[in-house]
Amino acid sequence: MPTAFSAVFWHNTVLIFLGSNSPLTTHTVLKVESLAFERNDAVLFQPVDFELKAGEALQILGVNGSGKTTLFQLLTAILPSSSGQISYCGQPLSDCRYEYLSDVLFIGHQSGVKAALTVEENLRWMSPNNTSCEKISAALEAVGLSEYAQIHCANLSAGQKRRVALARLMTAQAKLWLLDEPLTSLDKQGVELVERCMCQHLTQGGAILFSSHQDLAQVTTRNYKLEPVVEVA
Amino acid sequence: MANNLSGGFKAYLHRDLLIALRDRGDLSKPLMFFLLVAVMVPLAIAPEASKLSAIAPGLIWILALLATLLSIERLFSEDYADGSLEQLLISPNLLMMPILGKITAHWLVIGLPLTLLSPVIAIWFSLPISAMVPMMLSLALGTAVLSLIGAVGAALTLPRQGGVLLALLVMPLYMPVLIFGSATIQAAVDGLNWLAPLAMLAALLAVAIVLCPLAISAGLRIAKNG
Numbered sequence: 001m002p003t004a005f006s007a008v009f010w011h012n013t014v015l016i017f018l019g020s021n022s023p024l025t026t027h028t029v030l031k032v033e034s035l036a037f038e039r040n041d042a043v044l045f046q047p048v049d050f051e052l053k054a055g056e057a058l059q060i061l062g063v064n065g066s067g068k069t070t071l072f073q074l075l076t077a078i079l080p081s082s083s084g085q086i087s088y089c090g091q092p093l094s095d096c097r098y099e100y101l102s103d104v105l106f107i108g109h110q111s112g113v114k115a116a117l118t119v120e121e122n123l124r125w126m127s128p129n130n131t132s133c134e135k136i137s138a139a140l141e142a143v144g145l146s147e148y149a150q151i152h153c154a155n156l157s158a159g160q161k162r163r164v165a166l167a168r169l170m171t172a173q174a175k176l177w178l179l180d181e182p183l184t185s186l187d188k189q190g191v192e193l194v195e196r197c198m199c200q201h202l203t204q205g206g207a208i209l210f211s212s213h214q215d216l217a218q219v220t221t222r223n224y225k226l227e228p229v230v231e232v233a
Numbered sequence: 234m235a236n237n238l239s240g241g242f243k244a245y246l247h248r249d250l251l252i253a254l255r256d257r258g259d260l261s262k263p264l265m266f267f268l269l270v271a272v273m274v275p276l277a278i279a280p281e282a283s284k285l286s287a288i289a290p291g292l293i294w295i296l297a298l299l300a301t302l303l304s305i306e307r308l309f310s311e312d313y314a315d316g317s318l319e320q321l322l323i324s325p326n327l328l329m330m331p332i333l334g335k336i337t338a339h340w341l342v343i344g345l346p347l348t349l350l351s352p353v354i355a356i357w358f359s360l361p362i363s364a365m366v367p368m369m370l371s372l373a374l375g376t377a378v379l380s381l382i383g384a385v386g387a388a389l390t391l392p393r394q395g396g397v398l399l400a401l402l403v404m405p406l407y408m409p410v411l412i413f414g415s416a417t418i419q420a421a422v423d424g425l426n427w428l429a430p431l432a433m434l435a436a437l438l439a440v441a442i443v444l445c446p447l448a449i450s451a452g453l454r455i456a457k458n459g
Contacts, residue, residue, distance in 0.1 A: 079457060101323055
């Protein structure tokens with residue numbers, strides 16, 4: 001089934017290249033059914049149900065502590081769910097774990113940037129093996145860090161470190177983006193850059209699941225509100 | 234990021250070596266500890282060759298063990314803090330190869346320099362020249378086992394930096410390494426066959442290479458689960 005998604009992805013890319021306005025976007029990429037998680041015997045959020053289709057962006061909303069980051073950790077298989085099912089392209093995650101994780105780009109709360117490495121080394125490290133030097137340079141140029149390529153990330157601000165992590169959006173070959181608070185620490189230009197990347201990914205038939213407390217101006221999204229479980233004393 | 238099996242090993246080995254070489258302060262602390270204590274002991278105890286060579290096998294191994302322990306607690310804590318541990322955990326491949334890459338890097342920056350420094354300590358402690366090769370072989374194998382076992386403790390004590398808890402966890406597991414390591418040197422000093430304790434160290438290393446990455450993978454997932 002991941003090959004089916006690849007077919008749709010490349011089909012859409014070709015259609016866009018040819019100027020068509022009607023890419024195939026009905027393919028369900030990610031389906032979450034009655035997903036629940038318990039920590040220390042306490043249920044964190046109400047069972048989660050949603051579908052994410054190719055060419056679609058879904059914004060996860062919720063108050064602080066409602067479990068947005070935990071949801072992303074469940075979706076990246078970092079944490080095991082207590083109950084419910086996650087399906088990727090129609091297959092349960094347990095049956096297609098390798099294909100799923102190969103197709104996912106996850107940028108978490110923390111940027112995953114190593115302070116001792118330079119900007120370029122970090123991006124090269126975080127990008128797929130076959131990423132060309134030109135692509136790395138173009139990504140750094142796009143995020144406004146080309147002059148900082150040889151600077152150690154320990155000397156960057158929080159926003160600049162976030163830009164290094166977000167440069168992966170331009171070098172990654174993943175079809176499903178899972179972005180946990182991607183706009184944190186970014187200035188206005190940074191937010192616009194992320195929105196442009198997201199729009200481009202969607203038009204190519206990719207899918208995006210993200211959480212943010214900000215509304216995006218350029219990206220058309222659906223919302224899913226995460227409801228925390230309120231325990232009555 | 235590496236997407237194939239051996240690539241995961243090489244990529245993490247390369248990255249951690251690069252970070253260790255850039256951050257030489259952390260690299261030098263365990264080595265300085267190893268050297269300084271070894272230099273001070275003969276000054277505190279009577280500097281007679283017979284006394285020093287009698288305590289040397291055990292002392293060299295205790296110092297190697299503590300120096301490894303000093304450095305191992307940071308193996309995963311920085312990755313946990315900066316978010317790169319999450320990227321490790323969502324690798325589509327088995328975690329075993331990246332973990333082995335990280336541990337190999339740790340051994341190359343701590344265990345290997347300790348092994349290479351040990352002849353200096355051996356001369357300082359009046360060990361016979363015939364004991365040099367067995368001592369270096371035992372340290373090469375033994376410090377690799379110490380890194381592997383220590384990494385299990387480092388993973389299990391996340392998100393805190395291990396400290397006392399890490400020491401309490403791994404010390405009992407370090408004892409066979411200490412016993413067979415010092416026995417190798419002692420046998421060489423006494424002119425006995427030192428291959429048997431060395432073979433035991435090699436066997437411990439083989440078992441640790443297979444089992445420790447599995448325990449580390451589980452420990453890292455438990456750490457992310459809080």
